[in-house]
Amino acid sequence: MTDLDLVRRPAQVGRRVGAYLIDAAIGMVVLLIAVGVFAGISFGTGGALPLPLAVALAYVIGLGWFVVYTLMQAGAGSLGMRALGLRLVREGGAVDASAPASRLGFGRALGRNLVWALGGAIVVGYFSPLFDSSPWHRGWHDRAVGAVMTDVAGRSPVPAADSRAEAAPPSPPSSLAPTVLPAAPILPEGQAPELGGWSRAEPPAPVRSTPLASGVISFVPGVSDADRLDQPAPAPAPGLPTVEVSDATPPVSGAPAADRGPVSGAGVVIESIDETRISTGERPFARLVWDDGTRQALYGRTLFGRNPAPETGAMVSPVRDETLSLSKTHFEMIPDDDRAVWVVDRHSTNGVAVRRGDDLLPLEPGERTRVRAGDVLVFGDRQVTVEVTS
Incomplete structure (x- = not known):
C-alpha cells in the first residue's frame, strides 16, 4: 500500500x-x-x-x-x-x-x-x-x-497519472488537429509552469467552415458540443421564403484563391486569443496539486468544501466528493500581506490535518495554521499538496 x-x-x-x-x-x-x-x-x-x-x-x-x-x-x-x-x-x-x-x-x-x-x-x-x-x-x-x-477498510491504491497514460491505447496518426485539446501534462515538482499559461503550445483549433455571427454566444466550453458548430444549418420548412445573408466581403473578381485569407487555423486562433485575453498580471499566492493530478491557482481567500456557501470577500471552490466525507464549507485558505498561506478548519465534521513529512498534525477548528511549501492537507477522503509561491 x-x-x-x-x-x-x-x-x-x-x-x-x-x-x-x-x-x-x-x-x-x-x-x-x-x-x-x-x-x-x-x-x-x-x-x-x-x-x-x-x-x-x-x-x-x-x-x-x-x-x-x-x-x-x-x-x-x-x-x-x-x-x-x-x-x-x-x-x-x-x-x-x-x-x-x-x-x-x-x-x-x-x-x-x-x-x-x-x-x-x-x-x-x-x-x-x-x-x-x-x-x-x-x-x-x-x-x-x-x-x-x-x-483502513476499503483503501485501494489510486492509480498514478503515468500508469493511466501507459494503459491508454495509442491513437492513430492523423493530419488533422483534434477537436478536443489533450489534457494538461502533469509535470514533476520543480518543473511545473506558472499557472498563468501553459509552457508549451497546443495544436491549433480547426477553422470553422461558417463564420459565427458577432454578438451572439454560440459556444460555451464544457457545455456546448463543438462538433455541432461545423454541421450545416437545417433546411428551412417548405413554403417559407429564405434570404441568403453574407457577412463576409465578396472577393475581388480575378483574385487568386490563395489571396482570399489564411488557410491554416493557427493565425485565426492566435488573433482571437490576442483580442479577447484579459491579463491582470496578478500572481497566485499559492498553487494546489490535488490527489487526482489537477492543479489549481489561488489568488485570494478561498473557501473549500462539498458546496461552500458564498461569503463577502471570498472565492468558493467546490471539491468533488463522491463519499460525502466533506462538509459543505470544510476549510478555507487565506494569504497575508507577506504572501504567507494560512488554513482554517471551518468546524468541519471530519476535520483537517496537515501532513508534514512523517507527522500528521490535526488542526484546531476555527484557528489559523500556517502551511509551508510541500505540506499536504488531509480532509475526509481527499488530500491536496500546497505549493507556496515566492
Missing part, C-alpha cells in the same frame, strides 16, 4: 464497539475451553488435579491469550479490528500504519488495556470515547498512551 491509501481516517464508534465485542467473545471462548478442559481433568482423575488448581491453570491460559491480544493490537490489529478494517496507531506517527514509526508498540498497547480495565471497573470508563467531540472519539485509555483508532 502507498501513503495515499492509508491517509488516516477516524474510525466510527459503532465499528469500534463491534471490534471490541468480537475480541471479547474470542477471549471468553478461550477461557471457557480452558476451564472445561482442566475441570474435566480434575473430575476425571478423581481429584488428582485439585479443582482450584485447575481453575488457576485455566486463568493462566486466559492471561496468555491477553498477552497475544495485546501483541496483535501493538502490530496490525486484533482479530476484531482486522475483521472490521480498523487499526490502532500512535498519535502523530507516520501516515503509513504499517510503518514502525506508526505502530503503537507493546508497552503502549498494554498500558491502554490496563487503563481500559480500570475505567471499566467504574463503568463510566466504557463511555469515555463519547466524551470526545472530535471525529476521533478518543477515550481515556487512548489519551493516556497517545493512541488513535483509524479506519
